[in-house]
Amino acid sequence: xxxxxxxxxxxxxxxxxxxxxxxxxxxxxxxxxxxxxxxxxxxxxxxxxxxxxxxxxxxxxxxxxxxxxxxxxxxxxxxxxxxxxxxxxxxxxxxxxxxxxxxxxxxxxxxxxxxxxxxxxxxxxxxxxxxxxxxxxxxxxxxxxxxxxxxxxxxxxxxxxxxxxxxxxxxxxxxxxxxxxxxxxxxxxxxxxxxxxxxxxxxxxxxxxxxxxx
Amino acid sequence: xxxxxxxxxxxxxxxxxxxxxxxxxxxxxxxxxxxxxxxxxxxxxxxxxxxxxxxxxxxxxxxxxxxxxxxxxxxxxxxxxxxxxxxxxxxxxxxxxxxxxxxxxxxxxxxxxxxxxxxxxxxxxxxxxxxxxxxxxxxxxxxxxxxxxxxxxxxxxxxxxxxxxxxxxxxxxxxxxxxxxxxxxxxxxxxxxxxxxxxxxxxxxxxxxxxxxx
Numbered sequence: 001x002x003x004x005x006x007x008x009x010x011x012x013x014x015x016x017x018x019x020x021x022x023x024x025x026x027x028x029x030x031x032x033x034x035x036x037x038x039x040x041x042x043x044x045x046x047x048x049x050x051x052x053x054x055x056x057x058x059x060x061x062x063x064x065x066x067x068x069x070x071x072x073x074x075x076x077x078x079x080x081x082x083x084x085x086x087x088x089x090x091x092x093x094x095x096x097x098x099x100x101x102x103x104x105x106x107x108x109x110x111x112x113x114x115x116x117x118x119x120x121x122x123x124x125x126x127x128x129x130x131x132x133x134x135x136x137x138x139x140x141x142x143x144x145x146x147x148x149x150x151x152x153x154x155x156x157x158x159x160x161x162x163x164x165x166x167x168x169x170x171x172x173x174x175x176x177x178x179x180x181x182x183x184x185x186x187x188x189x190x191x192x193x194x195x196x197x198x199x200x201x202x203x204x205x206x207x208x209x210x211x212x213x214x
Numbered sequence: 215x216x217x218x219x220x221x222x223x224x225x226x227x228x229x230x231x232x233x234x235x236x237x238x239x240x241x242x243x244x245x246x247x248x249x250x251x252x253x254x255x256x257x258x259x260x261x262x263x264x265x266x267x268x269x270x271x272x273x274x275x276x277x278x279x280x281x282x283x284x285x286x287x288x289x290x291x292x293x294x295x296x297x298x299x300x301x302x303x304x305x306x307x308x309x310x311x312x313x314x315x316x317x318x319x320x321x322x323x324x325x326x327x328x329x330x331x332x333x334x335x336x337x338x339x340x341x342x343x344x345x346x347x348x349x350x351x352x353x354x355x356x357x358x359x360x361x362x363x364x365x366x367x368x369x370x371x372x373x374x375x376x377x378x379x380x381x382x383x384x385x386x387x388x389x390x391x392x393x394x395x396x397x398x399x400x401x402x403x404x405x406x407x408x409x410x411x412x413x414x415x416x417x418x419x420x421x422x423x424x425x426x427x428x
Binding site for chain 1: 237257258259260261340351381382385386388389390391392393395396397399407412415416418420423425
């Protein structure tokens with residue numbers, strides 16, 4: 001599963017954040033995306049200029065414009081790649097073999113691991129949605145709707161099979177995704193937990209959420 | 215309980231966000247804080263100038279400097295008030311009567327309600343921590359440590375009394391707070407759930423998290 005592999009490895013900021021962009025070519029376009037993530041995360045989208053981003057990538061503003069016409073285009077590209085990965089992770093888990101509990105645990109472990117390992121990228125993706133242009137925003141909202149649907153599908157399967165007891169499926173789906181996404185806010189590479197450890201803890205907590213109290 | 219009352223009322227953005235600052239006097243200082251929250255939320259801390267904030271409050275930059283010497287002082291004041299309220303909510307719940315389950319549910323309901331009703335303020339408080347000066351940051355980190363301790367105390371009480379089954383108390387405490395805090399990111403006043411409804415859903419999910427699966 002390529003999405004799981006993308007999220008593997010150490011939690012070392014720079015290297016790992018950059019590894020999220022392997023699919024972006026040519027190399028200059030990729031370098032600019034990595035620079036944009038760093039700048040947006042540090043100062044926010046609105047306080048960052050395309051000149052800042054070009055400088056961070058060791059390029060001229062003119063060289064930047066060959067690859068991206070506007071700052072918003074950079075944000076959209078970052079957001080699109082991040083949301084595509086999230087959707088792939090969740091749909092792969094939903095389509096997997098195994099019981100609903102196994103698939104839900106797989107979704108949580110992989111989704112958490114991505115948010116922990118790529119926390120800088122994930123913060124930009126999550127907190128700068130309002131800065132996207134109208135059309136780009138609609139496209140991203142649709143990807144989020146489909147991510148939500150993948151998790152909801154697993155929970156519904158578990159309810160139908162009798163594995164889960166969930167009075168409010170949409171609300172529980174929202175809470176599961178929210179819990180995983182917020183890992184990007186608090187995760188600290190110098191903290192006491194690795195991405196895998198957070199994933200295992202959260203899979204256990206989420207399985208408790210969907211199971212009736214004794 | 216004054217903290218619970220502060221968080222009551224409709225989820226209407228402006229009015230409710232402003233109601234968080236009732237304790238700030240004189241009125242001009244309060245108006246500037248409300249303007250700063252709006253500006254930071256819209257454009258980010260680094261893209262906002264004190265001139266922007268003064269303009270938003272219908273005041274001159276000179277009038278702003280009477281109350282706040284720097285933009286960082288405004289952010290610190292907002293962060294301090296937000297964190298003081300969070301700590302009061304959680305310590306009030308931890309010190310309350312009732313079983314551990316009742317106190318944990320109370321903590322979640324009140325904390326969620328505050329993050330939903332004051333979501334704009336809460337986002338600024340949560341996402342702009344890095345912009346605080348070193349000394350202010352240390353002060354806020356200490357308030358967060360005490361908030362965490364209040365929730366951990368309730369969970370430990372429940373484990374001791376046999377109400378809860380929690381293999382990883384620090385990790386579960388972190389997850390409970392994270393789940394509630396992230397309400398500020400996704401809560402939408404035009405959405406289908408009121409702050410009270412989210413609070414009730416989340417209290418149920420958190421009680422499931424601390425209870426062993428059957």
